[in-house]
Amino acid sequence: xxxxxxxxxxxxxxxxxxxLKVLLISDRVDCSPEMMEMIKNDLIRVISKYLExxxxxxxxxxxxxxxxxxxxxxxxxxxxxxxxxxxxxPASPR
Amino acid sequence: xxxxxxxxxxxxxxxxTTTTANLGAGLAKLGKKTVLIDTDIGLRNLDxxxxxxxxxxxxxxxxxxxxxxxxxxxxxxxxxxxxxxxPSAQTRDKTAVNPQQMKELIRQLKEEFDYVLLDCPxxxxxxxxxxxxxxxxxxxxxxxxxxxxxxxxxxxGLLEAMGMERCDLIIxxxxxxxxxxxxxxxxxxxxDILGIDxxxxxxxxxxxxxxxxxxxxxxxNHTKAGQAFYNICERILGQDVPLMDLTAKRSFFVRFTxxxxxx
Numbered sequence: 001x002x003x004x005x006x007x008x009x010x011x012x013x014x015x016x017x018x019x020l021k022v023l024l025i026s027d028r029v030d031c032s033p034e035m036m037e038m039i040k041n042d043l044i045r046v047i048s049k050y051l052e053x054x055x056x057x058x059x060x061x062x063x064x065x066x067x068x069x070x071x072x073x074x075x076x077x078x079x080x081x082x083x084x085x086x087x088x089x090p091a092s093p094r
Numbered sequence: 095x096x097x098x099x100x101x102x103x104x105x106x107x108x109x110x111t112t113t114t115a116n117l118g119a120g121l122a123k124l125g126k127k128t129v130l131i132d133t134d135i136g137l138r139n140l141d142x143x144x145x146x147x148x149x150x151x152x153x154x155x156x157x158x159x160x161x162x163x164x165x166x167x168x169x170x171x172x173x174x175x176x177x178x179x180x181p182s183a184q185t186r187d188k189t190a191v192n193p194q195q196m197k198e199l200i201r202q203l204k205e206e207f208d209y210v211l212l213d214c215p216x217x218x219x220x221x222x223x224x225x226x227x228x229x230x231x232x233x234x235x236x237x238x239x240x241x242x243x244x245x246x247x248x249x250x251g252l253l254e255a256m257g258m259e260r261c262d263l264i265i266x267x268x269x270x271x272x273x274x275x276x277x278x279x280x281x282x283x284x285x286d287i288l289g290i291d292x293x294x295x296x297x298x299x300x301x302x303x304x305x306x307x308x309x310x311x312x313x314x315n316h317t318k319a320g321q322a323f324y325n326i327c328e329r330i331l332g333q334d335v336p337l338m339d340l341t342a343k344r345s346f347f348v349r350f351t352x353x354x355x356x357x
Contacts, residue, residue, distance in 0.1 A: 011276030013283065016240050020287055023240070024247050 025062045036060060039077075047081060054082040098200055098210040099330070100229035102253075104245030106216030108237045109266040112302060113323070114213040115143045117233075119311035120327030122177035126208040129168065129178040131199075133225040134215035135190055138182035145309020146171065146179055155183040155190045157199065164202060173310075178207070188220045193227035200228030209330075218252060226253065231260045233293060237267045238279040247288055262293035264326065269298045270340050281337075294326035297340050 026032060040060045047053055060079045101114045111132075118130040132140035135155065141147045152167035157180070164180075171177040180203075183190065203210050212229055215221035226232065232253050236246035246263075253261050265284050272278035281295045299319035305312045312320035313327065318338070325335045 013273075013276050013279050016279055017283055017287070020240055020243055023244055024287065027244065027248060028251060 028062050031062065036062075040079075043079060043081070052084040054084055057082045096204045096208050096210065097231060097330075098204065098212070098229045099231045099233055100212040100214050100226050101233050101235060102214035102222065102225065102249055103216065103235040103242070104218060104249040105236075105242045108235050108242050109296075109302075110216075110235050111139045111143050111213055112306065113233070113235050113264060113266065113296075114140060114211055116311045116313040116320075116323040117327055117330070118177055118179075118209075118211050119144075119171075119174055120313040120324050121209050121211075121330065122171070122174035123314055123324075124327055124331060125176065126331070127176045127178075127206070128209040128211065129180060129203055129207045131180045131203075131210065131212050132182035133191075133196070133212050133221060135182050135221065136184065136187045137215065138184050140213050141169075141179060141181045142309065143306055144171065144179060144311065146181070147309075150181045153181045153183040155186050158191050158195045164199070188215070188224065191224050193223050196224050197228040218249065222249075222252075226256065226258070229258070231262075232258050233262050233264055234288075234290070235264045235266055236284065236288070238265060238273075238284055243279075243284055243287060250288060250290055261290050263288060263290050264294045264296060265292070266296045267298040268295055268340060292337075293329050294322060295337060295340065296322040296326075 025036070040058060043060065044053065044055055044058055058079070058081050060077060062077055099117075101110050101117070103110050111134075114130055118128050121128045130140060130144075131154065132138050133154070134140075138153075141150060146169050149169050152162040154167070156162045157164050157167045167180055169179045169181065171179065200210055210228075212225045214225035234246050234249055234253075236242045250261055263285065265281055268281065269278055273280045281292065285292050297318045299312075299317055301312055301317040302319050311323075313323040314320055318340070322338055325338060328335045
């Protein structure tokens with residue numbers, strides 16, 4: 001039984017990484033999960049004007065990014081917004 | 095050209111003071127005239143780690159308040175020709191010094207020394223603000239634990255916000271056996287999360303406890319931690335030193351010859 005538990009146990013390092021990732025999102029921008037949800041909904045609303053997107057699969061995250069011109073890591077907002085179809089483009093005024 | 099480096103972490107007990115002592119001793123060994131400043135006013139420790147606690151006459155607050163000249167407060171380490179310590183005050187608190195005064199002190203020390211290393215107190219309050227005020231470069235120390243990495247991330251954010259030109263990361267107390275089992279975050283895991291440049295990885299080594307008991311830095315000796323700290327010193331000087339392979343097991347041959355040598 002102990003052997004079985006040994007194999008089925010989730011590695012504690014993965015748990016640590018997952019917990020940290022969630023924790024740091026709110027720490028980095030001093031941004032509550034509610035606010036993240038609001039940003040996400042606003043993004044969906046704006047982008048839906050132009051593209052048909054998969055709202056359920058839409059996900060936004062704040063990550064530490066290492067930009068070339070920055071020596072210290074900065075935070076960036078990453079959005080994954082799957083597109084279903086491109087809506088008909090409005091004719092551009094001449 | 096002299097460089098001023100603050101060693102910080104956010105969380106306490108991750109090895110800032112041990113790191114400062116060993117980097118200072120290492121840089122001195124490499125021929126750089128180095129001064130270590132203990133900025134943890136009220137809780138001084140760097141003197142003890144270096145084994146210099148019996149030689150303190152004046153301290154940081156004495157210098158700031160003009161009770162003595164800088165030279166009178168500096169303690170020269172007898173083991174390393176180029177190493178000096180400016181100890182902290184034990185009976186005062188953080189409000190005895192402000193960032194402006196620290197900047198002025200560091201400006202004067204820079205004329206004399208190649209490297210000024212600042213041992214930062216834990217936390218992000220005034221003591222932290224004092225320590226980072228005059229620094230041009232930061233080394234963030236963390237251990238592979240959730241709480242330490244979280245605090246390191248917070249400190250990196252603060253350093254970046256105040257315009258610190260360069261931040262490097264040291265991951266301390268790595269345990270290869272636990273990483274192999276999947277029970278400890280690896281160097282790559284932590285670097286991935288924090289997203290700043292790694293300047294060194296230091297294995298958990300019981301020799302650190304022994305050396306601290308004796309008041310002797312380990313840097314440059316035969317221990318794994320000693321080698322890791324020495325490598326970091328060389329990287330600070332801009333040398334391209336590959337990361338030590340912490341996972342390397344001693345081969346049968348090496349162990350065998352080691353046995354022979356001992357007997």
